[in-house]
Amino acid sequence: MAHNKGSSLSNARGREIYVGSQIRDSISLLDVLYSNALEEEDIDSAVAKKAEADFYRGAPPQWLNFCWAERATSDDKTTPFIKRDGYTELIENIEEQLKGDLTSTMNLLHQPGSGGTTLAKQVLWDMRKTLRCAVLTGPTSDITAIAKQVIHLFTAGSQGHQNTVLLLLNDSQCQAFLGPPDPIYGGPSFEQRMEPFTHLIVTFPARQGQDKHVRMAHPLIAQQCVKKLKEEKAIAFPGLLCCLDKGYDESNLSQITKLWEEIQECEKKKDGGGENQASQNFILANIILSKVEAASPMLTPLSILRSTLERHLLANYGNQTPEFYLLVLLLFWPEEHKKIGFNIDLNKRIIEMQDSYNNTYKKHLRSRYLRPLIFLGKGEGLSRLVHRSKIDNLFVEENQMARQEARTDTIDQKWSSGEVWREPSVQDLLLPVNGVVRQHRVFACVDGKEIEVCADQQSKVWKSGDVCFYLGFTIRGPVAYGIHYPSHHRHFSHSDRMTGEVPRKMLEVPDIKSIKDGKTVTV
Incomplete structure (x- = not known):
């Protein structure tokens, strides 16, 4: 053979x-x-003829029977297989x-x-x-x-x-x-x-x-x-987050979103535990698709996405994955002077998220730095969510003449050094968030609420007071980046730094770049 x-x-x-x-x-x-x-x-003719004889005696047919009959027929040596x-x-x-x-x-x-x-x-x-x-x-x-x-x-x-x-x-x-x-x-x-x-x-x-x-x-x-x-075609949660990094276009992402919608409906009919995960992937697919085409006919209204997520939150109270809580933050993060119609306690959800992260990933990731893929931008609804790839693309456009390796090094350096937050193009894209620091803990102040967030650099919150920062989201929770103490608002004494508590006034800072030229405290 x-x-x-x-x-x-x-x-x-x-x-x-x-x-x-x-x-x-x-x-x-x-x-x-x-x-x-x-x-x-x-093919040994003796073997083939034996298989043929066995078949006519009642043995199950083998592929050899059909092959031998086909060859013999083409050579005009026998009649076709009946x-x-x-x-x-x-x-x-x-x-x-x-x-x-x-x-x-x-x-x-x-x-x-x-x-x-x-x-x-x-x-x-x-x-x-x-x-x-x-x-x-x-x-x-x-x-x-x-x-x-x-x-x-x-x-x-x-x-x-x-x-x-x-x-x-x-x-x-x-x-x-x-x-x-x-x-x-x-x-x-x-x-x-x-x-x-x-x-x-x-x-x-x-x-x-x-x-x-x-x-x-x-x-x-x-x-x-x-x-x-x-x-297999639709890609699971981690892959969906990286679709934009891989250059997926509207056609690809529309197909992926449609597939997850069908999987979600299939899981609903089965009434099993798979609907929750399918719904998460469907919601994330909508978010990612909206970053490519905000007017895509494949997008599901935000109110329906929120209702779906709230239903699963109530059905599996306190027993969700970090990825689920990430979606809760993305969809239910409050907007100034705008009611979303859902009563979600984000501080409580963030605590549950951190517990879920510790149980799921901490022993594997330990203290590894988590790179945020989504930031809070200007706008409303899904349009206010900014994927990290959009920021990277801004730097690519600014350095088109540089070699690929040089561009990559430049982008990495901007992120690692914190220079990214001082870039005018980034400041035009992201929403500055007012907040406050108390006893080395950071709180975002939005729509009359205070929501605790993590500081990207703990050394930036060495004193209490009003701050302004950009907000990013990881599977461990919301994170404050580029934290600034607006020095033109109030001067703090050495005793303020030591005692911690400072009377807080809400800052009306339209953009972080408006204060970057003022005197700032850096460590």
């Missing part, structure tokens, strides 16, 4: 792509019928389903032993050049694992080369997927739980001794594949 290029799979364009051992190892539960199966092998009743109808129905957006069920009735499995395998063999065909050989106890491997098969190859999967489930495997009948246990029927999924077709005959069935996209495995495939 000789293998020149290895195993190949068809793509949606009708071409073949070659896959390596890594792909083959990732789909061990499936007997994949590669598009070039047996083509590059020197196409069983229903073959043409099944092929036509599969091709018709590929044109639509919904999966469906087809029943092909056969007497026991009349060749339902052979028919199904014949269809797989004849469609191996246009679809990705496989037989499930592993145990059916873990549907999630099976779905994951089906997705690996569907997405194998480079971007844009995925193709529909035609999967055969054999004999008693069917019952494992069917589970208890709905008429007894209630709930929606299998057909009602089917999800739109044009890239997966599942066929199988029923248990031995019963009528044979061939079904497409059975809902239990289809649901799992719908969810996993969409999550």
Whole structure:
């Protein structure tokens, strides 16, 4: 036997792509019928004839049977492999389903032993050049694992080369997927739980001794594949935060947002624990999309996003992830002189957020510096949230003539030194926040409320008094950056610094850059 290029799979364009051992190892539960199966092998005629004889004695068909019959037919040495009743109808129905957006069920009735499995395998063999065909050989106890491997098969190859999967489930495997009948246990029927999924077709005959069935996209495995495939495309929370760094455009982000909306709806129907996480990713996808196109028709109204987040907050009171609380800060941070209609105690949420962070990440991240990706800017609603990439792009535009490495070094230096907060272009973009320092603790003062925040540099809060700063958000909580004591407002004595408490007056500072030329205290 000789293998020149290895195993190949068809793509949606009708071409073949070659896959390596890594792909083959990732789909061990499936007997994949590669598009070039047996083509590059020197088949021993004695072995082939024995397989043929065994088949006619009642043994299950092997791929070798179909291959040998195909070769012999092309050489005019034998008659073609007999196409069983229903073959043409099944092929036509599969091709018709590929044109639509919904999966469906087809029943092909056969007497026991009349060749339902052979028919199904014949269809797989004849469609191996246009679809990705496989037989499930592993145990059916873990549907999630099976779905994951089906997705690996569907997405194998480079971007844009995925193709529909035609999967055969054999004999008693069917019952494992069917589970208890709905008429007894209630709930929606299998057909009602089917999800739109044009890239997966599942066929199988029923248990031995019963009528044979061939079904497409059975809902239990289809649901799992719908969810996993969409999550794979949609990107999870950390990846979403970095989408703008990777240059994702409106089209990419609109698709991602749509996918998370569909996943969220799917999780709602299941009434499980997955809706909370799906909702978080959907909300973040909206935030990220709004940074590229604030008027995108894919954006969900802010009031609905807030209602969704509040519902999950109340349902899982005090038991949320740091990422969840980050969204709470982004959506519910108060705006001056504007009521948002929700009663969210942010000080309490921030304490819960810090506890959640300590339980989730502290032992892994220890005292590592957390780089904020979102800052509070001018404007309202989602438009007031500024992604860090926008600030980086300002510096790129200012240094277009510099080499890439030099630009990167310059940007890093501006962040690490704190020079970024003195840049006029950044000051035009971000919103200065009035605040106060008491006993080395920083509080943001907004809309009549005081909200405790962390100082990016603790050395900047060595005395009590009114301050002004920019606000950024991390998964540990809100952080004050570029803290300034406006010296033109009030002069503090040495005793003020020691005793801590100073009578506070709200500052009306339109912009930090208006005070940067005044006398400031730096340490």
